[in-house]
Amino acid sequence: MQIHLRTLGCRLNEAELETWAQGFQNAGHQITRESGRADLIVINSCAVTQDAARKSRQLIRRIHRDNPAAKLVVSGCYATLNQDEASELMGVDLVISNREKNQLVDKTLSELNLVSMPNMATEPGGISLFSRGRQRAFVKVQDGCRYRCTFCIVTIARGEEQSRPVKTIVDEINHLAEQGIKEIILTGVHLGGYGSDINSHLSELLQTILAETDIPRIRLGSLEPWDLPENFFQLFENQRLMPHLHLPLQSGSDTVLRRMARRCKTEEFSKIVRQAREQIPHFNLTTDIIVGFPGETEQEWQESYDFIQQTGFGHIHIFSYSPRQGTKAATLPNQVPNEIKKRRSQQLHQLAKTMKTEFQQQNLGESFPVLWEGQTDLQQDGRIKIFGYTPNYLRVFTLINPEKKSLANQIIPANTLAIVNAEIITDI
Numbered sequence: 436m437q438i439h440l441r442t443l444g445c446r447l448n449e450a451e452l453e454t455w456a457q458g459f460q461n462a463g464h465q466i467t468r469e470s471g472r473a474d475l476i477v478i479n480s481c482a483v484t485q486d487a488a489r490k491s492r493q494l495i496r497r498i499h500r501d502n503p504a505a506k507l508v509v510s511g512c513y514a515t516l517n518q519d520e521a522s523e524l525m526g527v528d529l530v531i532s533n534r535e536k537n538q539l540v541d542k543t544l545s546e547l548n549l550v551s552m553p554n555m556a557t558e559p560g561g562i563s564l565f566s567r568g569r570q571r572a573f574v575k576v577q578d579g580c581r582y583r584c585t586f587c588i589v590t591i592a593r594g595e596e597q598s599r600p601v602k603t604i605v606d607e608i609n610h611l612a613e614q615g616i617k618e619i620i621l622t623g624v625h626l627g628g629y630g631s632d633i634n635s636h637l638s639e640l641l642q643t644i645l646a647e648t649d650i651p652r653i654r655l656g657s658l659e660p661w662d663l664p665e666n667f668f669q670l671f672e673n674q675r676l677m678p679h680l681h682l683p684l685q686s687g688s689d690t691v692l693r694r695m696a697r698r699c700k701t702e703e704f705s706k707i708v709r710q711a712r713e714q715i716p717h718f719n720l721t722t723d724i725i726v727g728f729p730g731e732t733e734q735e736w737q738e739s740y741d742f743i744q745q746t747g748f749g750h751i752h753i754f755s756y757s758p759r760q761g762t763k764a765a766t767l768p769n770q771v772p773n774e775i776k777k778r779r780s781q782q783l784h785q786l787a788k789t790m791k792t793e794f795q796q797q798n799l800g801e802s803f804p805v806l807w808e809g810q811t812d813l814q815q816d817g818r819i820k821i822f823g824y825t826p827n828y829l830r831v832f833t834l835i836n837p838e839k840k841s842l843a844n845q846i847i848p849a850n851t852l853a854i855v856n857a858e859i860i861t862d863i
Contacts, residue, residue: 436464436465436474436475436549437464437465437467437472437473437474437475438456438459438464438465438466438467438473438474438475438476438477439466439467439468439469439470439472439473439475439476439477439505440452440455440456440466440476440477440479441470441476441477441478441479441494441498442478442479442481442511443478443479443480443481443487443490443491443494443511444479444480444481444483444487444511444512445481445483445622446573446620446622446656446657447573447575447578447622447623447624447656448479448481448511449573449622450572450573450574450575450620450622451479451536451575452477452479453572453573454575455477455539455540458539458540458541459540462540462544470498470501470502470505471501471502473502473505474504474505474506475505475506475507475508475543475547475549476498476502476505476506476507476508477508477509477510477539477543478491478494478495478498478507478508478509478510478511479510479511480494480495480509480510480511480512480513480514480521481511481512481513482511482512482513482515482516482517482588482589482592483512483588483589484754484757484759485757485758485759485760486757487513488513488516488517491511491513491514492513492524495507495509495521495524495526495527496524496525496526498526499524499525499526499527500526503526506528506529506547506549507526507527507528507529508527508528508529508530508531508539508543508547509521509524509527509529509530509531510530510531510532510533510535510536510539511533512533512588512589512592512593514530514531514532515532515533515534515592515593516588516591516592516761518530518532528547529542529543529546529547531543533578533592533593533594534594536578570616570617570618570806570807570808570843570844571616571617571618571619571620571652571654571806572611572616572618572619572620573619573620573622573656574604574607574608574611574619574620574621574622575599575622575623576598576599576604576621576622576623576626576629576640577596577597577598577599577623577624577625577626577628577629578593578594578596578597578623578624579593579594579595579596579597579624579625580593580596580624580625580628581595581596581625581628581631582625582659582696582698583696583763584685584695584696584697585694585695585696585762585763585764585767586685586695586725586728586756586759586762586764587762588759588761588762589624590624590625591761591762593624595632596624596625596628596631596632597632598628598629598630598631598632598633598635600633601635601639601640601643604640604644605643605644605647605648608644608648608650609647609648609649609650611650612648612649612650615844616650617650617651617652617806617844617846618650618651618652618653618654618677618806619650619652619653619654620654620655620656621640621653621654621655621656622656623656625659625662626655626656626657626658626662627658627659627661627662627663628662636664637662637664638664638667638670641653641670641676642670645670645673645675645676650675651675651846652675652677652806652826652846653675653676653677654677654679654828655676655677655679655680655681656681657681657682657683657723658680658681658682659682659683659698659699660682660683660684660699660703660704660707661698661699661703663707668710668711668714668715669714671714671715671718674826677826677827677828678715678716678717678718678719678826678827679718679719679720679721679749679826679827679828680711680718680719680720680721681720681721681722681723682704682707682720682721682722683722683723684704684722684723684724684743684746685697685723685724685725685728686724686725686728686731686735686739687701687724687738687739687740687741687742687743687746688701688731688735688736688738688739688742689701689738690735691728691730691731691735691739694728694729694730694764694767695725695728695764696763701742704746705746708720708746717797717798717801717827718827719749719794719827719828719829720746720747720748720749721748721749721750721751721752721828722748722750722751722752723751723752723753723754724739724743724751724752724753724754724783725754725755725756726753726754726755726756726776726779726780726783727755727756727771727775727776727779727780728756728764728771729756729764729767729768729769729770729771730767730768730769730771731771736779740779740782740783740786743783743786744786744790747790747793747794748787748790748791748794749790749791749794749827749828749829750787750791751783751787751790753780753783753784753787755773755776755777755780756771756776758770791857792854792857794829795829795854795859796854798825798827798829798851798859799851799852799853799854799859800850800851801850801851802848802849802850802851803825803826803827803829803831803848803849803851804825804826804846804847804848804849805823805824805825805831805846805847805848805849805861805863806823806824806844806845806846807821807822807823807842807843807844807845807846807847808821808822808823808824808843808844809821809822809843813837814834816834817836817837818834818835818836818837819834819835819836819837820832820833820834821833821835821842821843823842823849825851829851829859830858830859831849831851831858831859831860831861832858832859832860832861833849833860833861833862833863834860835863842863847863848863849861849862849863850862850863
């Protein structure tokens with residue numbers, strides 16, 4: 436049976452897709468990238484914003500329209516929060532909530548009467564790493580969140596925290612390494628809360644992964660700043676742990692952070708940033724910012740803008756606040772008009788662009804081990820342009836002659852030379 440897997444949203448959704456791919460393959464079925472060829476399509480939906488929920492509905496409708504003969508299974512946050520609505524969408528055969536995601540493969544095959552004894556579709560041990568090629572893979576280590584930020588619907592959709600056993604995670608990483616994967620990204624809804632339910636913690640997990648696996652590169656997904664324990668950055672002395680963290684700030688105004696029910700003030704955030712940059716050369720910090728949170732005054736916006744500028748980030752994910760039914764923030768007074776949110780978003784996008792360029796410039800003239808990816812189209816001069824990522828998650832490219840051996844999925848040092856069209860060119 437041909438199975439097509441599709442996701443919207445976060446890295447955790449992508450990690451779950453990779454787990455399902457392995458489950459379907461272990462059952463003897465085949466993963467296809469082409470939805471039109473599929474006998475079964477599974478969609479991992481998103482609902483982090485109203486727009487994400489709308490896109491989830493659109494994707495479901497389009498997938499069914501393009502391949503009406505395929506069985507269609509929908510899971511994820513949209514399907515969990517709107518189970519009745521999702522099940523009534525044309526073409527949907529089965530809705531599986533987040534609480535049942537671990538059984539998605541078995542439930543799909545049994546409830547849709549797809550259990551059979553098919554021919555083996557892949558080589559033994561094969562796995563479909565469709566979301567990030569064969570260079571890197573997402574590894575889900577936990578689900579759920581104990582905190583209730585006033586803007587967040589995901590904690591409601593995902594439920595209570597559940598951590599995967601350390602041995603299960605280590606075994607999965609070793610299995611990926613055996614297949615040639617060079618980099619794994621640890622993900623979770625509340626990654627920093629790992630181990631809260633199994634008498635462990637993230638630092639212990641990282642130390643075990645470093646000791647019991649040989650995977651060359653380990654990245655961390657988004658981490659809440661208040662989760663970082665004392666001496667956390669000492670872990671980065673091991674160069675297999677990549678020097679990049681995505682720490683969601685959400686606002687640079689303490690009064691806005693209070694209304695968001697965030698547990699980290701700007702002063703504490705600044706301390707974390709100083710520790711990272713003092714201990715690890717070229718450490719890259721990226722973040723999330725919500726613009727126009729309910730009640731955000733011009734003074735609070737200016738405080739936020741100034742703090743972001745003062746801190747400096749390699750990249751910012753910028754979200755204009757939109758009310759999300761079911762969250763406390765949707766009931767707060769003084770909702771910010773759209774035209775003001777748009778103006779502030781434009782200001783922040785310009786600042787983010789400037790800061791990104793500044794960080795790129797700080798890394799010029801350095802040599803980094805780069806994990807190279809696939810090639811792109813031929814250039815006018817006959818050379819091939821290929822991309823890769825430095826340890827601190829800078830996207831770089833180099834130009835090679837067509838007859839040169841492929842660099843894909845190899846870690847090869849490169850010297851950063853210059854910024855060309857907002858991208859860093861390297862020499863290898």
